[in-house]
């Protein structure tokens with residue numbers, strides 16, 4: 001961690017409101033005057049706003065001022081913009097202000113800046129700055145303030161929120177009654193957890209961190225080192241990409257993944273999972289699919305060893321048939337029960353198994369076989385649905401190998417009905433599920449969260465709605481499995497590998513959407529863009 005520069009480190013930190021208050025408390029206790037810090041922070045906000053919204057095109061600016069220090073920030077920004085030539089109008093719904101905020105209000109009045117009790121007075125403004133509430137919001141917006149925010153949300157000018165959109169819960173991103181729908185939010189000092197929760201995203205708009213120089217020692221003393229929450233930036237993810245390869249190596253040293261997937265009904269899922277695994281660079285890919293789709297899969301993935309399995313009449317992998325007894329266990333399951341790495345570098349063992357995409361719920365026996373394996377496994381899609389039927393937690397507690405689950409929220413509810421009660425706080429929910437099941441759980445969403453059983457959560461800060469599409473998850477399963485199988489990564493914690501796959505997948509989606517629009521990111525395209533991300537990241 002120490003070798004990284006400050007900006008990189010700061011971008012990885014995530015805090016709750018309580019932690020932010022404690023960090024702030026240390027700074028003030030050490031002697032930093034509150035007013036000086038507010039002046040410094042608001043100066044940075046002002047500069048950022050001037051760059052984004054120059055006076056020539058945005059002369060008239062409305063500032064919403066609340067009673068606390070978020071309002072104080074708003075007033076300092078208002079004063080500075082006024083002195084730079086902007087025309088300022090202030091909406092101040094509450095007259096009782098914190099002391100420092102009150103000083104700034106009085107000075108603004110003395111400059112001749114107009115104050116209003118009604119937000120309608122700001123209707124003609126070219127830009128609105130929201131300094132109503134920050135991380136001090138403790139209860140829902142109500143009464144005339146809620147009405148004002150409702151009106152504001154119908155207007156069309158850009159809105160910049162200071163620290164958080166007013167009305168959003170700092171930790172969960174929940175809308176407390178109503179919240180300002182910001183075009184852009186300037187998050188102050190450290191990323192608040194609410195920025196990494198799905199439910200607040202529509203209100204945050206474009207998010208930017210304003211680093212105002214919180215000393216690292218104050219951060220680590222409150223959060224611990226390493227902290228429980230980690231924002232997965234490019235710098236973090238790049239540490240775990242299996243690049244560069246050693247000059248002398250052979251395919252089994254680059255890992256052997258067994259991917260169990262597909263059915264006659266969902267043959268495409270098998271292909272997409274295979275393409276995700278291919279992109280991971282795994283040395284050997286074996287795929288177990290129903291016999292009837294074997295040739296189709298081979299035609300898309302000629303490098304894979306494709307094992308055609310006996311199947312039900314509906315075309316799901318079936319280990320109960322007479323044909324299966326001699327054939328499949330020998331080819332597939334026998335290898336599963338050897339400890340991973342027991343015969344390192346040989347073709348006898350799989351380093352990891354990925355299981356689930358397109359299986360249908362009929363493929364119960366093979367999922368049970370996978371659960372009995374000793375090597376690390378990742379379960380997705382029907383693998384998860386079958387696991388839920390087997391009763392998730394007791395089933396997983398019996399496992400000897402490491403387990404990764406990659407549910408979306410619907411699958412999560414089926415797998416972990418108790419933890420799901422914590423939703424929509426996705427971070428708390430995934431933390432609990434991981435601890436109870438002693439598995440790494442990747443809860444997919446607009447901001448995917450990856451938890452390990454010790455309580456750490458890795459958060460993917462950027463993604464794209466282009467990935468909300470059938471097939472993206474299959475690509476991710478293959479990618480996760482392909483990375484897990486690579487021995488070079490085995491010294492890293494499993495959650496780091498899973499988070500790297502999730503980051504890589506999201507970045508590929510972002511790049512693909514930039515090039516092809518949000519409508520153009522089908523699973524095959526996504527798999528191709530995985531390579532573009534890595535190519536871009538090579539030194």
Ligand SMILES: NC(=O)C1=CN([C@@H]2O[C@H](COP(=O)(O)OP(=O)(O)OC[C@H]3O[C@@H](n4cnc5c(N)ncnc54)[C@H](O)[C@@H]3O)[C@@H](O)[C@H]2O)[C@@H](O)CC1
Nearest residue numbers: 024038067068069070133134135136137138139140141163
């Ligand atoms: N943490 C830091 O280091 C810094 C924080 N600063 C600013 O300070 C803010 C936090 O300031 P505060 O702790 O004063 O909190 P806020 O300004 O977020 O608001 C708290 C005030 O609002 C009232 N309040 C809470 N919920 C309400 C509701 N629903 N309806 C009406 N009133 C309500 C509270 O009674 C309190 O007076 C940050 O968001 C940031 O903008 C910056 O000034 C400087 C640096």
Ligand SMILES: [K+]
Nearest residue numbers: 133162164166
């Ligand atoms: K705000």
